Amino acid sequence: MKFRKVYWVVLAFSIFLSGCNKHHIEEGVSYNLAKNRKEAIANVTYNLFFSFSENKAEDLPARAEIAFDLNKKEDVILDFRNQNKNLLSVTANNRQVNTSVKNGHIIIPSSFLQNGANQIDVEFQANSQSLNRKDNFLYTLLVPDRAQTVFPCFDQPDLKASFKLSLEIPLNWVAVSNAPASMILEIDSKKVIRFCETKPISTYLFAFAAGQFNAVTRTVNGSNLTVYYRETNKTKVNNNLDAIYESEAHSLNWLTEYTGIPYPFSKLDVVLIPDFQYGGMEHPGAIFYRESRILLNENPSETELLNRANLIAHETSHQWFGDLVTMRWFNDVWLKEVFASLMADKIVNPQFPNINHELSFILSHYPSAYSVDRTAGTNPIRQKLDNLLLAGTLYGDIIYNKAPIALNQLELSIGQENLRKGLQLYLKKYSMSNADWNDLIAIFDSLSPASNLFLWNKCWIEKTGMPTITEKNRNGNLVLEQSGNFMPMMYDVGLVKSETMLPFLNVNQDRPKYSQDISNKKLTIIFPNSNGMGYGMFVPDSTSLTYLTDSIFYIENPISRAACYVNFHELFLNNYITKDQYISFLQKALDYETEPQITDYLLGNVKTLWWRFFNQDYRDKYASGLELLLWNKINSSSTSSSERKPFLNTFSNIATSPEALKLMTSIWQQKTKIPDVTFSENELVSLSYQIAIRSEEIADSILNIQQKQISNPDLLAKFSFVRRALSSNENTRNTFFQSLKDAKNRRPEPWVTEALYYFNHPIHENFSINYLKASLDLLPEIQQTGDIFFPKSWLDATLWGHNTKKAETIVKEWIKEHPNLSDNLKRKLLQSADILFRSQKVS
Numbered sequence: 001m002k003f004r005k006v007y008w009v010v011l012a013f014s015i016f017l018s019g020c021n022k023h024h025i026e027e028g029v030s031y032n033l034a035k036n037r038k039e040a041i042a043n044v045t046y047n048l049f050f051s052f053s054e055n056k057a058e059d060l061p062a063r064a065e066i067a068f069d070l071n072k073k074e075d076v077i078l079d080f081r082n083q084n085k086n087l088l089s090v091t092a093n094n095r096q097v098n099t100s101v102k103n104g105h106i107i108i109p110s111s112f113l114q115n116g117a118n119q120i121d122v123e124f125q126a127n128s129q130s131l132n133r134k135d136n137f138l139y140t141l142l143v144p145d146r147a148q149t150v151f152p153c154f155d156q157p158d159l160k161a162s163f164k165l166s167l168e169i170p171l172n173w174v175a176v177s178n179a180p181a182s183m184i185l186e187i188d189s190k191k192v193i194r195f196c197e198t199k200p201i202s203t204y205l206f207a208f209a210a211g212q213f214n215a216v217t218r219t220v221n222g223s224n225l226t227v228y229y230r231e232t233n234k235t236k237v238n239n240n241l242d243a244i245y246e247s248e249a250h251s252l253n254w255l256t257e258y259t260g261i262p263y264p265f266s267k268l269d270v271v272l273i274p275d276f277q278y279g280g281m282e283h284p285g286a287i288f289y290r291e292s293r294i295l296l297n298e299n300p301s302e303t304e305l306l307n308r309a310n311l312i313a314h315e316t317s318h319q320w321f322g323d324l325v326t327m328r329w330f331n332d333v334w335l336k337e338v339f340a341s342l343m344a345d346k347i348v349n350p351q352f353p354n355i356n357h358e359l360s361f362i363l364s365h366y367p368s369a370y371s372v373d374r375t376a377g378t379n380p381i382r383q384k385l386d387n388l389l390l391a392g393t394l395y396g397d398i399i400y401n402k403a404p405i406a407l408n409q410l411e412l413s414i415g416q417e418n419l420r421k422g423l424q425l426y427l428k429k430y431s432m433s434n435a436d437w438n439d440l441i442a443i444f445d446s447l448s449p450a451s452n453l454f455l456w457n458k459c460w461i462e463k464t465g466m467p468t469i470t471e472k473n474r475n476g477n478l479v480l481e482q483s484g485n486f487m488p489m490m491y492d493v494g495l496v497k498s499e500t501m502l503p504f505l506n507v508n509q510d511r512p513k514y515s516q517d518i519s520n521k522k523l524t525i526i527f528p529n530s531n532g533m534g535y536g537m538f539v540p541d542s543t544s545l546t547y548l549t550d551s552i553f554y555i556e557n558p559i560s561r562a563a564c565y566v567n568f569h570e571l572f573l574n575n576y577i578t579k580d581q582y583i584s585f586l587q588k589a590l591d592y593e594t595e596p597q598i599t600d601y602l603l604g605n606v607k608t609l610w611w612r613f614f615n616q617d618y619r620d621k622y623a624s625g626l627e628l629l630l631w632n633k634i635n636s637s638s639t640s641s642s643e644r645k646p647f648l649n650t651f652s653n654i655a656t657s658p659e660a661l662k663l664m665t666s667i668w669q670q671k672t673k674i675p676d677v678t679f680s681e682n683e684l685v686s687l688s689y690q691i692a693i694r695s696e697e698i699a700d701s702i703l704n705i706q707q708k709q710i711s712n713p714d715l716l717a718k719f720s721f722v723r724r725a726l727s728s729n730e731n732t733r734n735t736f737f738q739s740l741k742d743a744k745n746r747r748p749e750p751w752v753t754e755a756l757y758y759f760n761h762p763i764h765e766n767f768s769i770n771y772l773k774a775s776l777d778l779l780p781e782i783q784q785t786g787d788i789f790f791p792k793s794w795l796d797a798t799l800w801g802h803n804t805k806k807a808e809t810i811v812k813e814w815i816k817e818h819p820n821l822s823d824n825l826k827r828k829l830l831q832s833a834d835i836l837f838r839s840q841k842v843s
Contacts, residue, residue, distance in 0.1 A: 027103045028389030029079055029145060031329065034156040037077070041154065043069045044161035045197075048151055050126060051168040052210060056133040060126035064151045067119045076113060078106040078120070079148035079155040086125035093118055106152055122152045129785070132747070137173075137211020137230065139273055139288060141281060144330050144391035144788060147203035156388065158328045158434040160200035167193050167210060175210040176228055178285040180267045198284070199265060200432050202326050207283035209271050216241060220249045221263075229272040231295050232712055240295045244270065247309045247348075251316040254347045260424050261431070264324045268316075270294075274714040275750040277787045279311050282318030282340075289315070290750075297680040301642030303597065306355055309348045317343035325427055328434040330391040334381050335437055338403035339423070356597065359559050361408070362532040363601050366566050369402035369535075373466040374573065377830025381406060381461045382437060392788035393824035396831070405535055406460040412490050412533075413456065414448035422447050437461070452488075452510075459487045467536040471528045471544070476519025478505070478526065482512045482536070491534030494527025494560060496547065504530050532563035537570040545576070549585060553592040562598050565589065569605055578843050579613055583622055587629055596643050603650045610654045611762050612803055612835050613842060623656035630654075631663070634674060641676035645683075648674060652690045661694050681715055692726045693761050699728040718751050725755035730767060733759060737771050741778065743785045749793070756797035765801055772798065772807060776814045776829070783825055791825065795832035803839040811836065 025033065047065035070076065080087070081104040090097040092112035099106055108120060130146040131138050140150060148155040167175050168190055175181075175193050178201065183194040198206075213228040214237075227244060231237050248270070256262050265284045276290035293311055296304055321343065322336030349357040372378050381403050383394050411419050422443045426435065445453050465485040471493070472479045478493065488511075492504035495518065507514065525547045528538030540548065552564045572582045586606050593599050606626070610619065630651040633639050639647065652664050666672040668687045670679075679687070688706035692699040703723045710716045724736035737759065739745045746752050756775075760768045775798045783791045799811070811833050815826065 025077055025103055025105045025107070026387070028387040029156050030387045031385070033077065034158070034329065034388075037154055037156065038158050040070060040072055040074060041068050041076070041159060042071065044154060044159055045164070046151070046153065046161055047164045049166045049168075052138065052170070054136065054170050056128070056135065060128060060131070062124055062126040062151060064122045064124070064153070065119060066122070066152065067117065069116060070113055070118050071115065073113060073115050074110050076108045076120070078108065078152045079104060080106050080124075080152040081149045082124065082127045086127065088123040088125065091121045104148065124152070126150055134211070137209070137213065139209035139271070140207050141277060141288070141787060142206060143204040143281065144333070145204070145388035146787075147206060153203050155203045157202040157204065157326050157330065160202055160326065160432070160434070162200055163198045163206050165195045165208060167208065169193065169210050173211050174213050174215060174228070175208060176226070176269050176271055176286050177208040178206060178265070178283060196266065201284050201323065205283055205323060205326075207281070207286055207288065209273070209286070209288065213271070218245050220245060221252055223267060226269045227272065228269065229291065229295070230274055230714060231272070231291060236295055236297070239298070243305070243308070244294060244312070247312040248316060250351065251313045251347050255317060255320055255343065258343070258346070258420065259320055259427055261320065261324070261427055263319065264431070265319060268319070275718060275748045277749050277789065280315040282315045282322060284319060284323045287315045292682065297683070298678055299641065299676075301596070302352065302355060303600070306348065306352050306360070309351060310344045313344035313347040314340045317347070320427060324432065325430045326434050328436045329385065330388060330394060331383055331385040332436050333391070333394055334399040334403050335440070337399050338407050341400070341404045342407055356558060356595070358532070359562055359595070359597055362559065362562050362566065363597055365401040365404050366532070366535070367569070367601070368397045368400070369405060370466060370570060372397045372831050373402060373464070374570070375831045375834035377827035377834070378464045379827055380464050389784070390822060390824050393783065393791065393822070393828060395788045396792060396828075408533070409460065409489055410444075410456065413451045414444060418444065418447040456488055459485065468539060469528070469534065469536050470539045471526050472541050473518070473526060476517060478516045478518045480507065480509060480514040482509070484536075486512045487535055489534055491529050492531035494530030496525035496527060527560065527564070529563050529567065530560045532559050532566070537574065538567050539571070539576065549581070553589055558595045558598060561593075561595070562601070565598065565602060572842070573838055575842060579609070579618065583609060583626075587626060590629060590633070596640070599643065600646050603646055606650060607653050608835070612800065613839050615803070619656050623660075626654060627651065627657060627660045644674055644677050648677070652687055655690070655694065661691065664691055681710055681712055685710070685715065685719055689722070689726055689758060693758060693763050696728045699726060721751045722755040722758065725759040733767070737774070743781070746782070746786065749787060749790045753793040753797045756794065757800065760798055760801035762801045762803070765804070768801060769804070769807060772802065772810050773814060776811070779825065779829070780821065792828050792832065795829055799832050799836055802836055805840055808836055808840050
């Protein structure tokens with residue numbers, strides 16, 4: 001009898017526990033949760049209302065009406081990353097639900113739901129985390145899983161929904177969202193704007209901005225396109241507007257023709273936001289851009305003009321690649337990025353015939369891809385993702401730079417026309433829906449069955465790392481041998497005979513060890529990867545390396561020179577070249593180089609070598625020669641006006657001697673004039689920072705003078721934030737860093753990373769080393785509270801100024817002390833710390 005009693009008690013307790021476990025949902029959106037919801041839920045619509053006042057500290061009353069079809073009666077889980085106190089009421093199908101926020105979710109019991117149509121209404125106070133509230137404007141940024149921080153929703157990309165939005169805002173504000181406004185009602189000091197219903201879009205693509213923006217509207221392809229901006233310099237705005245509209249019109253026309261699909265959404269507007277977290281964000285119907293990337297300063301270089309046009313084309317391409325067809329899960333986020341990049345290049349390059357676009361492709365993608373792929377923290381292009389909480393860690397240079405290189409190799413393999421046909425089939429088949437990489441690769445495979453896409457996909461998309469390719473002439477046989485991750489690829493090899501460059505040898509390396517008979521050419525020199533299309537570090541034999549070190553500057557083909565310079569940087573990082581050899585090589589290259597794109601790349605490597613590998617003794621050793629070279633280039637009549645600024649920026653960046661500091665100060669005071677060079681407010685601010693960091697005794701005086709000269713209110717607010725990191729008072733710098741421990745003080749994120757850059761400047765390394773561990777301690781929290789690029793930019797701004805053994809030890813010990821750090825976040829740290837680790841090994 002006693003046994004039977006115990007049995008029933010245990011059984012009842014087990015049933016109770018199973019009911020509890022049923023409602024235990026982990027934080028974030030797990031893959032399993034997303035998969036189960038996709039199977040059960042369809043036809044989602046959101047009707048949203050938000051009320052904003054001019055006082056950003058006030059509460060944000062909001063309401064969400066969520067309608068959907070349920071094909072099986074079960075509990076429904078909404079995502080809502082907010083405090084429980086901000087959940088005011090929940091009703092399901094007109095019945096009050098007694099529920100709460102648990103681990104970022106609201107659970108609606110199945111007893112309140114039904115098969116077929118359902119509606120859940122939620123009254124709440126909105127969380128301002130992803131509303132990016134400023135004094136007189138705000139904007140949403142909800143990628144990848146931040147929609148749930150603003151309103152309750154099914155925050156996963158494959159539950160697309162239609163949105164209807166209403167905003168109550170101050171009377172002197174304007175607002176823009178994904179769809180056009182359908183009604184504006186003014187009431188006293190407020191107005192309510194009702195927007196039309198959107199086409200189906202993913203939650204991360206829903207967006208609105210509101211505040212004190214200026215606006216210009218013009219007609220593009222028969223439809224109105226409005227540009228919203230905050231810049232106060234009307235001349236600067238007017239100088240850029242035509243180019244903005246021309247780029248948008250050209251991009252829309254080209255994409256319609258290439259895809260065979262007209263622009264797929266109801267309207268398109270552009271919002272220019274000061275210090276926006278990214279270059280751009282592709283919200284359907286309302287693309288947000290960082291204002292400084294679009295409103296260029298006076299006399300921009302052709303490269304700056306190209307970069308702007310490419311950015312506009314990239315974000316516009318997303319309206320098809322990413323918005324019209326969206327990835328099912330964020331492990332395929334690379335897919336939308338790589339095709340937007342490919343389309344942007346195809347759209348823009350013909351508009352700039354004076355720019356060498358093959359060269360631009362090499363210099364814009366290969367160094368950045370290598371910067372991650374050479375590290376212990378590298379990742380494959382297509383990554384594993386168990387929970388959307390970590391989706392932001394998937395972004396980076398592998399997605400944005402290695403993936404385009406991989407796609408370029410794919411296009412070489414299957415042909416341009418098959419690529420276009422495949423993309424057209426893909427966009428039409430999955431229009432207003434979702435697809436993944438396997439869906440697309442199957443289409444390509446059907447169009448080009450002879451190509452070994454299985455091997456290509458495995459080596460390029462699924463594996464990690466860059467190979468090392470050794471090149472040797474073995475008894476008349478050219479031998480190319482890959483070690484590390486094998487990657488099938490096509491590239492050229494240059495052959496030099498008696499100081500004469502012969503026609504390039506085309507190589508299709510479809511196996512790790514490749515050989516070809518070249519005995520009839522009687523060669524002495526092999527020029528690796530002479531067209532720059534191969535991927536990896538190419539190690540030439542010692543004779544060829546010596547020849548290239550001495551003679552690369554005289555080779556006429558700029559692509560060959562660039563490929564060699566990029567490869568030399570990798571050889572330096574792997575101890576094939578010493579620091580002394582490399583700085584001498586770079587100085588000679590700068591002296592001879594005439595191609596602006598290559599010059600900009602070389603200048604970047606000079607800055608990296610100067611601060612990240614040299615100690616002060618090395619800087620003193622080479623300062624006078626390098627400063628003189630740069631100063632002569634700045635003032636040379638053979639230097640174009642657009643190229644003077646890159647030389648000047650590098651001069652101010654590496655300036656070491658008292659004479660260089662004196663020149664910088666005179667330029668900042670506008671006593672010393674540089675031929676054909678004018679300075680914007682931003683540029684004068686940057687120059688004042690460089691002077692202040694080198695002039696500790698008068699740093700605050702320099703910054704006070706600069707602050708009084710700033711007229712743009714947004715720039716002034718940013719300056720007031722950043723200058724604390726440059727103060728000559730260590731207590732002020734300490735207070736600044738301590739303030740960053742509070743998440744609310746880590747916005748706007750571009751301000752924070754710029755300030756951290758100066759806080760950790762090598763000139764202050766003896767001070768900032770004391771904050772290195774504390775900065776790393778904040779990393780997990782920053783990943784949870786920050787936007788997608790913030791953890792990596794935080795790490796880069798923290799670690800760039802350190803090249804000592806002590807700093808290396810701190811980082812490595814911190815990694816050991818945090819064994820439970822997520823793999824994705826650990827990889828980001830290893831990527832950022834790679835140069836620090838290498839600085840301890842190079843000779």
